[in-house]
Amino acid sequence: MSTDIQKKAIPYLLILPSFALIALFVVYPILNSVIRSFRHPDTGTFTLANYLYFFTDPIQLSNIGYTVFVTVTTVLLTLLFAYPFSIYLRFSNSRLSRWIYGLNLLPRFVPGLVAVYAVMLVINDAGVINRIGRIFGLNIQMGLLHNAKSIIIMNLWFNIPFATLIITAALFGLKASVIESARDIGASKLTIFTKIILPLSYKDALIAVTFVFMSNIGSFTTPYLVGGNAPKMLGIALFDQFNSYMAYERAAALSFIMFLICSISSFIYIYVNLKESKWEQR
Amino acid sequence: MKNSVKILCVLLVVSALLMGCASNGAEDGKKTVTIWSYGSDNVKTTFEKLANAFNKSEHGKKYQMKVEFISSGSNAQSLLDRTIAAKKAGKKNTDYDLIEVSDAELAAYQSEGGDDFFQKLDTSKMPNAKNVKAKLSTGQDILMPYRGTTVVLAYDSAKVSNPPKTADELYQWIKDHKGKFAYNSPSTGGAGGSFVTTSVYNQLPEEALVSSDEKWSKEWTPGFKLLKALHPYFYQSGGKTVYPNKNQGTLDLLANQQIEMTPAWVDQVVNEINSGILPKSIKMVQMDPAFTGNLASLAIPKIGGNKDGAYAVMDFMISKEAQTILLDEMGAFPVIDSSDIKSDNTKMISKFDVSTFRTSSIGVLGQELLKKWDEEIATLK
CATH class of the missing domain: 3.40.190.10 (Periplasmic binding protein-like II)
Structure with a gap:
C-alpha cells in the first residue's frame, strides 16, 4: 500500500460517517418532501396546487404574515436589548456585571418547555402578577396569553441571552489597547463606538440575528402553548396540515416554503461570513 | 504498515457505531407475545404494570408478554403505518401479535390493509369474554374493548x-x-x-x-x-x-x-x-x-406470529386483575361489571355506565x- 493513497483516503474515511448521516437524515428527507410537495394528493401527478393554496387561501396568507411579523419583531427587539446589554457586560468591570454575565448563561440550562410554563404561570390572567395585585385589591389581567404578545415575550426570554452571548464573545475579542489608544488621541465615546466597536462587532450581531430569525420561523412549542387560535405561526399550521387534516402534500409544500423563508437568512449569514472588510483584504 | 492498522481501527470503531445492537429472543423457552400500544406516559407505565402482572400469572408460565410503546408526540399514526407497511411487504409471522386499535381507526385499517387485515375473534379461546359489558358500535367480531x-x-x-x-x-x-x-x-x-x-x-x-x-x-x-x-x-x-x-x-x-x-x-x-x-x-x-x-380496544393482525399468545394476553386484559390495574393506574372505565372491582377510584366513576357510552x-x-x-x-x- 502506498502511503500516498492512504494519506489521501484517510480524510475521506473520517468524514464518511457524518457525510452519510447528513445525506440520509437531511438531504434525503428534504428531497423527498420537495418531490411530494409537487404531487397531487389523489392522482400523484405534477401540480402546483399545494403551493398555490398557501399563497391564495386568506387564512394561510394571514398565517404567513403573522409568522413573519412575530419573527421580525422578535429579531428587532432581541437586537435592541442584546446589543447595548453586551456592550455593558464587556466594558463594565463592576461586580454586578460579572454576576449578570454568569446569570445570562442560566437560561441555556432551562428546558424550553419548563421555561414556557414558568412564564405562563407568571403572566396568565390568574397568575402570580394577578395574585400579588389582589393582595392590594387590584385585579390585574394583562391579557397577554394566547396572542402574539405572549409569543414575542417568550421568544425574547430565549433569544436575548443567546444573542448577548454571541455578541459579548465578539466584543471580548476586541483588544482594550485599541480603544485606549483611540482615547489617547482624543476620540469621544461616540467616535469610539461608531468607528471601532460597531465595525468590529456588527458581523457577529448579524450572525446572532440570523440564528434568532431561523430558530423562530419554525418554532412550535412556544406558539402551541401560548399562541392564539388564529392566525397561527407556520409551525402550528404545519402541524395542523399533517396531524389534523392528514394533508401530507400540503404539509410538504409548507415545509418547503418555510425552508425558503429560512434560506433568506442563511444567505445573509453566508454572505456576511464570506465578505471581508476592506482592511482585512490584503 | 502502522498506518493501515490505524485505518483498520477507525473502520472498526465506525462500523461498531453504525451497527448498533438489536436482538432479542424469548427467555427460558417461553413464547413472546408482543403487544403494541400508544399514547401518553401514564398509558405506558400502566402497560408495563400489566405486563408484569401477566408474566407472574398462570399464563406467564407459557408466554412472555412484551410491550412495545409508541409515545404520543412521535405520532400514533405510525402504528397504523407500520403494520400496514409490514402487510404490504408481504411479511408474515411478525411481532405485531396484538395491537391497540380504536373503533375510529378500524375503518382506516380496513381501507388500507384490506378487510381481512385482522383475525376474527374466537371467544371460545377467552373465558373472560363473557363478562365484557361494553359494546362497540363497529367491529364487534374483531375488536376486544379493554378500557373505556x-x-x-x-x-x-x-x-x-x-x-x-x-x-x-x-x-x-x-x-x-x-x-x-x-x-x-x-x-x-x-x-x-x-x-x-x-x-x-x-x-x-x-x-x-x-x-x-x-x-x-x-x-x-x-x-x-x-x-x-x-x-x-x-x-x-x-x-x-x-x-x-x-x-x-x-x-x-x-x-x-x-x-x-x-x-x-x-x-x-x-x-x-x-x-x-x-x-x-x-x-x-x-x-x-x-x-x-372512547373504547380502547385490542385486535389481532393476521400477520402476527403468535395467535395463541395474543388470545392469552387479550383474555388477561379483560380479567378482573387487569381491569383493577387499569382503574387504579389510569382511572380507566372497566369494561366488565365494576361493582366487584375494589379500587379507590370506583366512587368517582360509579355514576357513569360503560354500557351506555356514546361513541362517534x-x-x-x-x-x-x-x-x-x-x-x-x-x-x-
Missing part, C-alpha cells in the same frame, strides 16, 4: 351548585355565565373535540354519529351556528374569546378558577384530582345527550370537521 373513557362536564362544585343536566341547559348556562366556560381547540385534544362534535351532531339524527357518509357534512350548519352564537360567551383573555390548546389547557383554567366548567376526559380528571393538580371541589356530570367517549365514528368527516372549525370558529373576532 368518556368526556364529561367537569365543574367546580364550590361555585356551581346546580350543574346543567342536558345539552340545552348547558348552552343556556354558558350564555348566562359569560366567560365561565371554555373548551380546548378541537384539533389539540379530544375533550374540546367531543364538545364540538356533539354540539354539531346533537342537531342531527343519532345514526349520523356513526356514519362517515359525506351527506351529513351538509347538515352541519345549525351546529356551527350554535357554536358561533356561543362564541362571545366563552372564556376570554385580553378581550378576545380564547380556545386553549390541549385538554390540559382548559383544566388549568378550571384549576386556577378562571372558569367554572369545561368538557374533560374522566380518566384525566380522576388522575388529576388524585395527584392534587385539580382541587377536590371539582366534580363531574354527564349531559343528556352525552358527550362522546365519523371517519374522514372528523378531519373535515376540525378543518371547518379552524376556518370558521377559530378565526372569529
